[in-house]
Amino acid sequence: MRRDAVERREKLLDAAEIEFALRGISTPLESVAERAGVGPGTFYRNFPDRQALLDALLDRSLTRMESRENETDSVYSTCELIEHIAQNLVTSPVLSEYWRSAGRDSRMATLARERFIRIAERCLADGAKKENLRHDLIAEDLPLISSMLGAILCGRDLKEREKIKERALSLLYTGLLSRD
Structure with missing residues (x-):
């Protein structure tokens, strides 16, 4: 191109x-x-069409996550990945709407989910022990965590979404930390 x-x-x-x-x-x-x-x-x-645009937005978001790993030669820590997702919900809530509108049968959404899981696997493999995370946390939990963070979208504006993000992360990290 x-x-x-x-x-x-x-x-x-x-x-x-x-x-x-x-x-x-x-x-x-x-x-x-x-x-x-x-x-x-x-x-x-x-x-x-609209779907092609939404697919491209999702692809770009995942490519940015993958690029960060290539540029810094290090993967996100699990907490960094979660914070990245939360911040995207604050500043660019469109991808959350995409996931809801695409549905489970969308080929692009399935491929994107698989890419996201691979990113999450690298995060967990690299940082689970360093971050003192619970031992039963798996990559497939990250989409669930992302959905839980969707509460951020309840904020009426950027300031309110930021406040919800901080509280949601606080509660979430309490549940993610190892109890050992």
Whole structure:
């Protein structure tokens, strides 16, 4: 893909995150194109429909997690991964809506979940003992933890979501720590 095309696609994804955060995932796609400063044709060449746009947003989020590992040559600690998820719920709640709208039968959602589980496996393998986490914590628990953190979305604004995030993490860490 040409560099300008990659940049335009990234601009569209950035615009989608903003529009979806402000108006929800049902906002008109033309609003996303307008915010990105492109016409509808350019938008639809990149993303034929809303689902393709949401899939691309999810892919980008997971790629960023994976890239961080490659750039720093270290995996997230389990707690860092959980905090990353919580912060995304505060600042970019659109991916949570995606998970709810995609459903269990979505091939892309299934592949994304598998990628997320692989990231979680690396986190647990690298840091379970260092972080004093409970011995029965498994990678498949991380999507459940992510769902539990979904309570952050109850906040009416950024400040309230941040407050809920702090309390949810406090309660969650109490349950994740080893009792040994």
